C-alpha cells in the first residue's frame with residue numbers, strides 16, 4: 001500500500017503496519033437511527049456521518065431537547081486489546097478534564113451494545129485542514145486570528161501538564177461562529193510532574209518535532225506542541241507544511257536535517273518569518289514560551305475579532 005496522506009496519519013513508530021490494521025478494523029458500522037444510552041436510557045437521533053478518523057466515525061446526533069452534538073463512535077468489537085481500551089480511556093480521561101472556550105467541549109460518554117459514544121460539542125464548520133484545502137493560503141490577519149485562539153488553548157493544556165502531541169490543521173475545528181476548537185486528544189499525554197519526560201514516538205509525520213524522531217534517551221515534553229504550532233503557522237501562510245514530501249521517510253529525514261525553506265513567490269512579513277523560525281527551533285529549549293509567542297511583533301499586525309464564514313471559500317473582506 002502507498003503511505004496514507006501525512007496530514008491524516010498519526011503514527012506510533014514502533015508498529016506502524018499493525019496500528020493501521022487495528023485502525024481499519026476499529027471503524028464502527030452505522031449506528032441505529034435511534035441510539036439509546038445503556039448508562040441512563042437517554043435517546044439520541046442519529047444524523048449524518050460527519051467524518052472518520054483512523055480510530056472512530058463521527059456522527060451528528062440530536063438529543064431529546066433538540067440539541068445537536070458530534071458523537072465520536074468507536075465499535076466495542078475493536079476494543080479487544082487492553083492497550084486499545086486503555087488508549088481510549090486515556091483519551092476520555094484527558095479530554096473530560098479540559099474546559100476552555102477553544103477546546104472542543106466534552107459533553108459525556110456512554111455506550112450501547114455495539115459502540116462507545118463520545119458526545120462532543122458540534123463544530124459545524126469542520127477543520128482548518130478543510131479550509132486550507134480550499135483556500136491553500138490564509139492571509140496574515142487570518143493566521144493571527146487562528147493562532148491567538150490556538151495559543152490560548154495550548155497554554156491552558158500545558159498549564160495542566162497535558163501535551164496534545166497531535167496538533168495539526170485537521171485537529172483544529174471551527175464552530176458555527178468560526179471560533180477555534182482544538183480536538184482529538186487521542187495522542188495526548190498527562191505529565192505527572194514538571195520533570196517527567198515522554199518516550200513514545202507518536203504524532204503525524206509532517207508535524208513531528210525532531211526530538212521525538214531522534215528518540216533521545218531523555219525523551220520529549222511540552223515543547224513538541226510549540227513545534228507543531230510552528231508547522232501550523234508555516235502551513236497556513238505558505239500553503240503546505242515545511243517538510244512536506246511524498247515519502248514519509250523523506251519527511252522524517254528532512255525534519256532531522258532541519259531542511260526547510262520559505263517558498264519563493266509567497267510574500268511573507270519579516271515578523272512572520274521570524275516567528276516561524278523561532279517556533280521551529282531544532283533544540284526544544286530554544287523555542288519560545290507561550291507567553292513569549294503572543295508578545296512577538298507578528299501579533300502587532302491587524303487581527304480581526306471575528307471571521308465571516310465566507311472565508312472558508314475565499315479571502316474575506318472584513319473592512
Ligand code: ADP
Nearest residue numbers: 050051052053054055056058070121122123184
Ligand atoms: P480519530 O481520533 O479517529 O482521528 P477524529 O476525532 O479526528 O477521529 O474525528 C474524525 C472526523 O470526525 C474528523 O475529521 C471530523 O470530520 C469529524 N469530527 C470529529 N469531531 C467533530 C466535532 N466535534 N464536530 C464536527 N465534526 C467532528
